[in-house]
Amino acid sequence: MDWLVYAGRGSLVLSIGQKPGDVEHLLGSPNSIVLKFKGHYYYLYHKLGVQVDFGSPNGTAQVLFFYRGAVEGYSQSPAETAEALGPGVRKARMTEALGPPDKSGGG
Numbered sequence: 088m089d090w091l092v093y094a095g096r097g098s099l100v101l102s103i104g105q106k107p108g109d110v111e112h113l114l115g116s117p118n119s120i121v122l123k124f125k126g127h128y129y130y131l132y133h134k135l136g137v138q139v140d141f142g143s144p145n146g147t148a149q150v151l152f153f154y155r156g157a158v159e160g161y162s163q164s165p166a167e168t169a170e171a172l173g174p175g176v177r178k179a180r181m182t183e184a185l186g187p188p189d190k191s192g193g194g
Contacts, residue, residue, distance in 0.1 A: 088113065088164040097151050098166070101137075105148045110139055136164030136174065 089099045096105050101113055110130060111117070114137070117130035127142040140150035154187075155175030156163035167173040170184040182188075 092151075092168055093154065094128045097148075098172060100163060101139075103148055103151065106146060107141060125187065133161050136161045136166070145150070 088101070092098045095103070097105075101110065102155045106126075107186040107188065110133075113129075114132055114135060117139075119131045121129040121131060123129065123142070126146070129141070130139040131136070132168070136154040136156070138152035139148050140155070142149045142154070153164035153174050154161035164174050172181060172184055
């Protein structure tokens with residue numbers, strides 16, 4: 088599977104806007120499904136380090152979470168950006184690759 092991710096889209100294979108059946112076809116059955124609110128639920132894939140948020144009225148993926156290892160029982164996600172930035176990368180490496188943020192400090 089292609090784990091190269093693009094901001095706001097996902098990867099070429101796993102992406103924002105996919106339906107639950109498409110995600111299951113790619114990743115298999117989730118370890119668990121968490122229901123948050125009516126029509127809002129998550130597919131949890133602990134071994135892949137991925138969580139998919141289906142939080143829209145049309146039931147498509149809205150957010151993809153890629154975890155670093157040992158966080159909330161997840162394994163390290165293999166996902167990376169074109170700049171080789173993945174979950175758990177240090178701030179200095181992020182700034183080196185992308186430049187300083189436009190804004191920081193929670194504002």
